[in-house]
Amino acid sequence: MGTLLDVNNLKTRFHTPEGTVYAVNGISFKIDEGETLALVGESGCGKSVSMLSILGLIVIPPGEIASGTAIYRGADLLKMEEIDLERIRGKEIAMIFQDSMTSLNPVLSIGRQITETLHTHMGMNHEQAVKRTIELLEWVGISDAHSRLGDYPHQYSGGMRQRVMIAMALACTPSILIADEPTTALDVTIQAQIVELVIRMREQMGMAMVWITHDLGVVAGLAERVNVMYAGFIVEEADVDTLYDDPRHPYTNSLLAALPRADRRRDHRLKSIPGAPPNLLVEPKGCPFAPRCEYARERCWDENPVLSVVGTKHRIACWVDIKTGDLR
C-alpha cells in the first residue's frame, strides 16, 4: 500500500516570554493508506503539537515550524497556502479532539455544525446536507437523529457529543483521521463504545488513522504501529505486537511496567517512572530520558541517540541494549 502522509524532520517551537519551548524536535514518520498509527507518550511530549503543526493549526507567532516537510499526496502541507490547507482540513485530513464538551460550538445547533462542513467542502445544497447529516448521525449511533438535529450541544451527553464529533470528522470521508485522545474525557464504558465505533468506521471507510493517546491499553486493540514519543522525540517505533512483546527502549519498557495487567497477581505493585518529564525550555542535549533512566550511561548525557534499527520495522533511539544492559 502506498504512503499517504510522509512527515520528515518536523520541528516545532514556541517562543514564549519565558524562553523558547522545544515542543517537537525533528520527528519523522509515515502513514500508509488504511493504516492506524498510534502516537503514545505522556502529557506535553509533543503528540498533539506535532499533529496540529502538520495541519497548520499552530498559532504563529508564538509558534514556529522550524523545519520539516509533511508530504501529503505529493504536496508539502507545511509550505501550503492557508487557503489550500483549508481545503485539505476536514475534507482530506480530519481531526477529533479530546474534550467533546468544549469542541462543539455552544450556540450552534448540532445539525448546523455538521451541515456547515458539508456546504464548505462538498458543495451540497441545504437539503442534501441535512439528509447526509441525518445519515451520519444515525451511523454513529445517535438514535432519532432527525428530531435531534436542532438540539444544541448542551442537550447532548458527553458520549453523544463525541459521537457527533466523529460524525463531523467523517462527514467528507477523509483519507486520514487524526484522533487526539478522543476517549480521555469519557468514562470507561463510553470509552469502549467510542473505540468500537471508530474501529467500525475505519473498517467501513478504509481510512488511515493517527490515534494520539497516553493510554497504552487502548492502543493494543486498535493500532497496527506505535510511535512512542518523549520530550518531542520519537524514541521507539514498532508494530504493535512487537512493542508489547519486546519493548527495547527504557522509556517504553517503564511505561508498560506501569500498566495494570490482568495476568498479574492482584497485589502486584505497579511501577512508576521516577522523576518528572524534562523542561522543554532547555534546548535538548544528550538523551532527554537520561535523568530518569535506570540504564543511563555517560554517553547518554552527552549525545542524543538517533533512531536505529533493532528488528523488523522496529527502531529505537537509545545507546543501551536493555536486555544486556550494555552499550549497543
Next chain:
Amino acid sequence: MSAQANLKAIPRLAPDEIESPPLSLGELTWRRFRRHKMAIFGVVVLILLIFYTFGGAFVVSEKYANQTETSLRLTGPSALHRFGTDTVGRDILARTIYGGQISLLIGLTAMTLETLVGILIGASAGYYGGWLDAILMRFTEAMLNIPQILLLLVMAKFFGGKIPNIPLLGRTFSGSVVAIILIIGFTSWPYLARIVRAEFLSIKENEFILAARATGTPPLQIIFRHILPNSIAPIVVSATLGVANAITLEAYISFLGLGVQPPTATWGNMLEGAYKYIESAPWLWVFPGTLIVLIVLAINFLGDGLRDALDPRSRTV
C-alpha cells in the same frame, strides 16, 4: 396517618409532564428577563412611546406640526393646543409626535452604524491580533481620548448644512438629520469595539474554534458564524444602551443649535428655543424634556434587564 394524607396531596403526574423538554436559550433568557420588573416597565414605556410617535402621525399631519402661526405664539396648553404653542406658534403636541420619530430614527440608525463599525473593528483586532490589533486599538484609544461631545460639536459645525435634504416615503428629511446620524455613529463605536475585541480574544481560545479550523472553516465564517454569536449578549446590551446614548447626544447638540435644523422637529431642538422661557413658558420644555427622560430611562432599564437575562453565568431559572 398525616404522612399518608400528605402523600395523597401530591398530584400524580403523567410521564410526559414530569419530563418537561429542556428550555432553549431564548426561553431561559425570557424567563430571567420577565423577573426584572424595571425592564418590563422599560419595555412597556418604550412601546407606549413608539405608539405615541408613530400612531400619533395618523392623527396629525407633519404639515400641521411645522405650520407657524405667529398670532398664537407662546400660548399655554389649551383645548386646541393641548401642549401649548412654541415661539413661532407651532403646536407642541404635534411637534413632539414628529420630533419623537426623528429622535427614535436617529437613536436606532446611529446605534446600527456604531454597532457595525464597532463589531468590524473589534472583531478584526481580536481575531487577527498582531500588528492589525495594535494599529486598530491605538486608533480606538485615540478616539476614546478625544471628548466625544467636543468631537460632535466640531463635526456638527463642519458638516452642518453640507448634506442636502433627502426625500423619502413622501416626506422630506433634513440633511442635518443624516449628518447627526453619521456623526454620532462614527464617534460612538470605540467602547463597543473594545468590548467585541475582548470577547473575541477570549472566545477564539476555545477548543471549538480549533475544531472549526480543523474542519477547514474559512476565517470569515469562523468570525461571523462561530465567534460572533457567542459574544452576542454584551453586544446586544451595549447596542441597546447605545440607542439611549444617541438620543441624548442628539438632544445635546440640537439644544446647542448645531444639530437637526428646524422646521424638522426633534425632542432635542424643541428644547433649544425654550431656555429663554424656562419660567415664563414652561410647557416649551416640560413636554419634550419629559419625553427624553422617559425614553432614555426606559431604554436603560431594558438594557439592564437584557444584561442580566443574557448573562450566561447567571444560573437563575
